[in-house]
Amino acid sequence: MTSSAPHGTYDFVIAANRLPVDQQVQPDGSTAWKTSPGGLVTAMESVMKGREAAWVGWAGVAGEAPEPFDDDTLRLHPVPLSTEEHNEYYEGFSNDTLWPLYHDVIVPPTFHRTWWAAYRRVNERFAEAVCEVAAEGATVWIHDYQLQLVPAMVRDRRPDLRIGWFDHIPFPPVELFAQLPWRAQILRGLLGADFLGFQRADDARNFARSCRAVLGATAKGEKVEWTGSDDGRIGAAPRTVRAAAVPISIDASGFRELADSPAVRERAQAIRASLGDPEVVLLGVDRLDYTKGIRHRLRAIGELLEEGSIAPPQVTFVQVATPSRERVEAYRMLREQIEGTVGRINGDFSHLGDTAVHYLHQSYGREEMAALFQVADVMLVTPLRDGMNLVAKEYVTARHDGKGALVLSEFTGAAEEMRNHVYLCNPHDITGLKETILRAINDSPEEKERRMKALRRRVRTHDVQAWASAFLSALASAPERPTRKEIR
Structure with missing residues (x-):
């Protein structure tokens, strides 16, 4: 130009x-x-x-x-x-x-x-x-x-x-x-x-x-x-x-090409193996922010573990929490609360070699995130309030295999576009959130593929260029x- x-x-x-x-x-x-x-x-x-x-x-x-x-x-x-x-x-x-x-x-x-x-x-x-x-x-x-x-x-x-x-x-x-x-x-x-x-x-x-x-x-x-x-x-x-x-939206074609690369696919296999090759991997990827609903999510996971609805090594939860605004008091308190909750959950429900919650307080590049998305059988995007949340769109774009399930908060901008094909939840309703997670885990492969196909088509059509x-x-x-x- x-x-x-x-x-x-x-x-x-x-x-x-x-x-x-x-x-x-x-x-x-x-x-x-x-x-x-x-x-x-x-x-x-x-x-x-x-x-x-x-x-x-x-x-x-x-x-x-x-x-x-x-x-x-x-x-x-x-x-x-x-x-x-x-x-x-x-x-x-x-x-x-x-x-x-x-x-x-x-x-x-x-x-x-x-x-x-x-x-x-x-x-x-x-x-x-x-x-x-x-x-x-x-x-x-x-x-x-x-x-x-x-x-x-x-x-x-x-x-x-x-x-x-x-x-x-x-x-x-x-x-x-x-x-x-x-x-x-x-x-x-x-x-x-x-x-x-x-x-x-x-x-x-x-x-x-x-x-x-x-x-x-x-x-x-x-x-x-x-x-x-x-x-x-x-x-x-x-x-x-x-x-x-x-x-x-996101650069859907660019992210799809990245996720489909041999290096990312190979990395996804390595990540799953490092987790012990569980039957179900639950994943949360958020900036460490009180708006993202991480505490509510952990409470739901903790109760599901306590009830025996999920358990390691068959099911494991990975939470990536990217560091954010660490000089603001509310964020320092949030980190302490989340890390304390993760510690209690793992102390109660993890065994040698079988970790209930993997908590990662660090940033990752786009290649690693694309690989993590391919590992996630169920993606938990459950903010209490979010303008859009592009992680939801990146997740469905990365799932070139047509598999996976997206649990999405109704209080995100993404829910306005994707509500008909995601597993919609109210993150304030812990009982409802638990039921939604279990439904996303237990629904038939055919139902999940039907939803994912529609989600991928939506993001591909309404990309960042549009x-x-x-x-x-x-x-x-x-x-x-x-x-x-x-x-x-």
Whole structure:
């Protein structure tokens, strides 16, 4: 793709909290950049391949930002964050205020004015960086809850730009969102976009209801009309914005090719052998987060073991818990609770050579995850609340043999698309969760293959390319923006 933008500016700009690469120190002391394992990067990798664009984000290291640099056709534009800003904007406001509030207040959110000030300051810095690299009339795609003020901040500076924002996590009902002291500022920030994409239709409706209740905006269907304000704050101009569901997906063809490779198949056989070649392998793969329902899942597994419904060596459970936000107190407590529960279960039900629960608190590459998915006879994806959950889609894509069973929480975005062919559960209902797990284990091979075939077809048809195309098409159909010359 060739850009007609002036040197140093781009017709397509992405803004996200992190750059798609991480800086790593090599054995000889030199530094190199490696593709980040994050979910957004994984989703966007195939979308951005060969596209000439700029990506604005934090480089992952506190202090002065590196100079902008190129990664193939992608121009990476780092935004600096001090250690204090990272603590207050990211670990504080983003992950200890917004994250719990947007996930049904599973743990209480913390409200600090200093965190809000840092959030606003960092969003301002991102907005300035976006405006610096965006060519006139460029398309800007802003991602996620860390940057909710950026759309209006960019709009105020550059009304010529076409601005989209995508929410990777749930957007809460107004009854919860209204707790946020800065609720009006957040909504006005988001209304700077031309199009707002959400994982579920309910999330888009929650946003529209919040605009109506908090700002007095008019919401009809997918359109939100804000009459504006003369108070001089961000997002003061009148706006008409479209908010709709555009559920994200995975690079299905790429992951299917990876999972079908001889090396991954061989690794899957080795993993199963290392587990003692059980009859049934149950698998959970999650970031270590209180939203993922790991404690509820372990409680269900523990009760099934206690009742004798499952037992090693015939059945074993593998839980991968990727480290996450370990400096946030709620996450440290969660890890202690989970590890204590695993220890008690294994102490009660494991025998020499036969482990009831294999707990792995570490990260794995895509090849290893694809192999693990092929080992799993039953995949347990049981969050208490999740925007989408791409693990569910990766699992069915990896099952080229047509086998396996997916137990899926009804509180995931994935359930909106996959509910007719998964083993749907309410993770809060431990008795129901146990029954669902047993059904997924004991159903006939023919029934499981029927479900898996339908799931694989769904993910193959609605892949990440279809998601990006749907989002960008909706953004392109927004009203034409005036050029800066016309504004002058």
